[in-house]
Amino acid sequence: QTKAFTFDPGYTSTASCESKITFIDGDEGILLYRGYPIDQLAENSDFLEVAYLLLNGELPSKAERQRFDTSITHHTMVHEQLKNFYSGFRRDAHPMAIMVGVVGALSAFYHDSTDINDPHQRRVAIHRMIAKMPTIAAMAYKYSTGQPFVFPRNDLDFTSNFMRMCFAVPAEEYELNPVLCDALDKIFILHMDHEQNASTSTVRLAGSSGANPFACIAAGIASLWGPAHGGANEAALNMLEEIGSVDRIPEFIARAKDKNDPFRLMGFGHRVYKNYDPRAKVMRKACHEVLDALNVKDEPLLEVAMELERIALEDPYFVEKKLYPNIDFYSGITLRALGFPTDMFTVLFALARTVGWIAQWREMIEDPNQKIGRPRQIYTGAPMRDYLEIEDR
Ligand code: SDX
Numbered sequence: 367q368t369k370a371f372t373f374d375p376g377y378t379s380t381a382s383c384e385s386k387i388t389f390i391d392g393d394e395g396i397l398l399y400r401g402y403p404i405d406q407l408a409e410n411s412d413f414l415e416v417a418y419l420l421l422n423g424e425l426p427s428k429a430e431r432q433r434f435d436t437s438i439t440h441h442t443m444v445h446e447q448l449k450n451f452y453s454g455f456r457r458d459a460h461p462m463a464i465m466v467g468v469v470g471a472l473s474a475f476y477h478d479s480t481d482i483n484d485p486h487q488r489r490v491a492i493h494r495m496i497a498k499m500p501t502i503a504a505m506a507y508k509y510s511t512g513q514p515f516v517f518p519r520n521d522l523d524f525t526s527n528f529m530r531m532c533f534a535v536p537a538e539e540y541e542l543n544p545v546l547c548d549a550l551d552k553i554f555i556l557h558m559d560h561e562q563n564a565s566t567s568t569v570r571l572a573g574s575s576g577a578n579p580f581a582c583i584a585a586g587i588a589s590l591w592g593p594a595h596g597g598a599n600e601a602a603l604n605m606l607e608e609i610g611s612v613d614r615i616p617e618f619i620a621r622a623k624d625k626n627d628p629f630r631l632m633g634f635g636h637r638v639y640k641n642y643d644p645r646a647k648v649m650r651k652a653c654h655e656v657l658d659a660l661n662v663k664d665e666p667l668l669e670v671a672m673e674l675e676r677i678a679l680e681d682p683y684f685v686e687k688k689l690y691p692n693i694d695f696y697s698g699i700t701l702r703a704l705g706f707p708t709d710m711f712t713v714l715f716a717l718a719r720t721v722g723w724i725a726q727w728r729e730m731i732e733d734p735n736q737k738i739g740r741p742r743q744i745y746t747g748a749p750m751r752d753y754l755e756i757e758d759r
Contacts (some may be wrong), residue, residue: 370690375423381562383570387420387725395641397691399559400424401567408552410647411523413718414438416555417496420725425592441490441497442518442527444505452509461506463711468502470584477578482731487733491579492724499720500524503713504531510709524528525551528717531707547702549652553700556645557715561638565590569723570730574739579727586723587716593632595725596719597710602633603698606667615674623683633695634678635665640688647694653700658705667699 376741389398395402400419407416411425418426418434427433448728451468474482480491505515510529516531534540560566569586574578590596607619621629639665657665675691678684701711730736 371690380442382567383562383730384728385561385726386423387729388722389558390561390638392638392640395639395644397560397644402558403540404644405648408555412555413551413554413558416558417721420559420721421492421728433567437493437708438497439520440522441494442501442520444498446657448472448475448502449505449515452505455509457510457512459510460709461503461510462587462597462709462716464506464509465503465587465713465716466584468506469499469587470581472498472502473578473580473584476580478483479576480580482576482579488579488731492728495724496721497580499533499717500528503710503717504528506713507532507564507706508712509660509708523547523551525554531612535627543659546656549656549659549700550704552648552652553697553714554718557718558649558718559725562726563637564592564595565719566723566726569727570616571729571741573727574736581719581722582727586719590716590719596712596715598632598694599690599697599701600696600708602730603667603702603708603711605632605672606698609670609674611666612673614671615670615677618674619677619681631689633698634691635687635689636692639690639692642690644691645693646691649693649696649700650691653696653703656700656703662703665699671699672697679752 385399389401390396399407399416399425402419402425407419411419414435415426415431418431422430449466449473451471452464455464455467476491476494476736479487481487484490501518508515513535518527518531518533521617522530522542525637526542526544529547530540541709565586568589568683569582572582572585591602594746605618609615618629618631621627622631653668657668675695678689678691698708698711701714706714
């Protein structure tokens with residue numbers, strides 16, 4: 367049943383654009399992708415089906431799904447010359463630095479074949495972007511480990527392919543764990559889009575000038591890297607490790623309330639959600655599924671996270687400020703259990719959010735009334751005045 371949504375006039379007056387892709391009701395904790403609730407998609411769908419939905423507005427038929435899968439699968443390899451960009455980075459370079467550089471470089475490989483005004487070339491660019499991100503991300507991880515790059519395979523689904531490209535080594539067969547691949551696929555769905563967040567707005571603004579879509583996605587990756595945004599999953603896990611044990615939670619709760627202390631509870635709070643982030647509930651469930659599949663009985667950081675959540679949700683300060691766990695609160699524990707190092711967490715976020723970014727970019731580019739973005743400002747500088755010679759200053 368489709369519930370009619372009414373918007374607060376105040377909200378629409380600050381809206382940066384119109385979009386049909388994602389709907390968030392921050393007060394009710396509702397997140398819909400093309401009208402479908404995020405928890406239903408995470409539980410029943412898979413990455414490429416939700417990617418198709420975000421791009422095209424409807425869930426695919428069997429034939430549409432088959433064509434989409436084939437198109438994505440056959441764009442997963444990267445140009446052999448693209449590998450040279452990795453060797454220019456120090457081995458200890460943050461993988462997000464590599465992602466910004468290599469994805470930006472894709473525009474040099476496809477600039478001439480991407481007439482963004484041509485629907486077919488736009489579609490190819492979109493499929494290339496979605497298909498190559500896992501390969502580029504896995505290569506960033508392999509480069510940091512010193513292990514050889516692993517080629518994508520056409521007989522594996524999107525997320526299994528990514529897991530294998532990250533963790534397989536030539537010396538032995540890599541055995542995929544379907545429970546872990548399914549959990550990561552669910553996590554990717556949760557991260558796929560989120561309306562006009564900082565990085566999506568960056569992609570839209572960059573794209574509004576007609577810039578190459580690959581360069582626009584690189585701009586989105588740069589914005590996502592910030593600890594207040596996509597970098598929060600890495601920051602949240604570092605925070606849980608710093609807290610270390612349940613008995614130290616009150617100390618950090620006090621610091622989070624202290625206006626003179628820059629410390630914030632990472633993975634808590636949100637610009638839009640003033641209720642529980644619906645993605646955090648699914649993430650917490652995925653966290654338990656992964657730990658159970660790995661037979662991890664007593665993950666101390668999960669104990670700290672759940673106790674911190676319990677205390678914060680009862681604390682009048684956080685209740686009054688409507689601070690709830692967001693998607694990043696449980697994701698770090700889960701991603702580390704899946705075998706990823708903390709500096710790869712935001713890379714995984716970028717891999718999934720590429721679908722939202724490119725879907726929002728396309729919606730903007732295909733808008734017949736689309737104009738270059740040009741935010742205005744409130745000027746608070748000096749009034750007009752005459753030039754002073756240096757002797758008179
Ligand atoms: C993501 O936009 C998106 O959709 C982003 C995202 C996506 O999918 O793209 O959802 C992904 O970025 C999730 C958010 C990840 N970031 C973190 O978890 C970092 C920790 N969170 C905070 O940095 C913070 O909550 C923000 C940046 C997310 C929001 O900060 P705001 O805009 O200040 O939030 P607010 O205005 O609602 O804050 C209300 C009050 C403020 O205090 P006062 O100025 O009213 O006294 O709560 C305080 C804030 O200082 N506050 C916190 C807090 N978050 C807000 N206090 C302690 N700990 C926190 N985490």
